[in-house]
Amino acid sequence: MAALLADYELVVIGGGPAGLTAGIYAARSRLNFLLFEKVVPGGQILTTDWIENYPGFPEGLSGYDLAWKIADQLTRFDAPVENAEVLSMECSGPVKRLVLKDRTISTHTVIIATGASPNLLSVPGEDAYLGKGVSFCATCDGPFYKDKRVAVMGGGDTAVQEGIFLTKLAETVYIIHRREQLRATRILQERAFANPKIKFIWNSVVTQIEGNESGVEKLIMKNVKTGAISDLSVDAFFIFIGTRPNTGFLCSEIKTNEEGFVIADQNMETSVPGVYAVGDVRNTPLRQVVTAVGDAAIAAVCAEKYVENLGLAQE
Known part of the structure; x- marks a missing residue:
């Protein structure tokens, strides 16, 4: 059992709409988790002028306003968010290790929500x-x-x-x-x-x-x-000629398609058990805010179940 001990039950990498949503679900589930965002929370939608197809806002709203609303919702749960970049991952064992500039941390599950960058x-x-x-x-x-x-x-x-x-x-x-x-x-x-x-x-x-x-x-x-x-x-x-996934830090065990987007199943789980991919970084036919937050909800719930099945869920 000692080999399964880890610093966290879940680590979310990326603070765009998908990562923030995963954080909201993780916080509400009372998971011991941490969210990393290397720049500022919000992701690509911070640069989007206007969003008309996100349900609940009939008049539309700016990308900045939507990002702020999602981030504000996360802060209401006192969720731990750290401004740092994950440089690499180790996925060979049941406990995943994430290498940062100043330290290495361990976790049972990971949600990759690092999005994509312009081509x-x-x-x-x-x-x-x-x-x-x-x-x-x-x-x-x-x-x-x-x-x-x-x-x-x-x-x-x-x-x-x-x-x-x-x-x-x-x-x-x-x-x-x-x-x-x-x-x-x-x-x-x-x-x-x-x-x-x-x-x-x-x-x-x-x-x-x-x-x-x-x-x-x-x-x-x-x-x-x-x-x-x-x-x-x-x-x-x-x-504006498309995007490329931000996946340079991933461990080699995580499978990607020929364009580099992470392959995940209907539960958002990758080829590595306990590692999930959501939003624009995932191999998906549609990359929009509404699909990204849906991905994140699924992944966060599945990550919680994964931890429960390990019998390690913390009180």
Whole structure:
């Protein structure tokens, strides 16, 4: 029995909507748990201008407001939240070990809620002008380009929604998409097509970003059908071409798909018993706040049952 002793019954890694929800469930279950968030609670939705599809808010609300409400709900349970990053995991035994900068802790169960980060274009000029016109967050950096010309790369929900948001600030918003039709939901497409400030550039990719010491000046584009090269003068370039999972710290025993997203079953359990994956980090057909919090509820309940089955639930 001594071999099964651990510092915690559950550790939640990540403080976005999924991680915070897992924390709420863990706190209400009176589990001995700890939640790690390496930046600030809220996750990706802190950069989302407006959310209309989260039940209970008929008028919609900003991503910041929703994140604050979920985080505030967690604090009402006096839940332990620590600002720290998990650097690596050891999953070879029944007790999992998490390595941090200043210590190593042990736990019976883990909920991975680390989300995903924006994909890079990986073209010349992207790194050089990051923060100088190249951005992955319209709500963060859009206000710097009031009455300017800006471009958005991507054709999904995020790209179109952020493009619509930018029309509140910019003079013109160009949406560049490598295909000839958008992948965004119909309601977003309808709003974008009806917005006179939005202009579409189809079947095109950006191959280079040019500028000067002040920032971005021009995008070099290639038409994927004709091969034609053209340029577009803009003051800022916002990139929304999907995400990659934040999984660099995971132990090798946890299986992922070819894109690196964690494979989990209907209980959110991974290939390692007692380790669960929720939200955007998981291999799932839909990555939205409402699905992330549902994942978290399932995982937290299953983690509690896992601990109970070990016969180690603490009074």
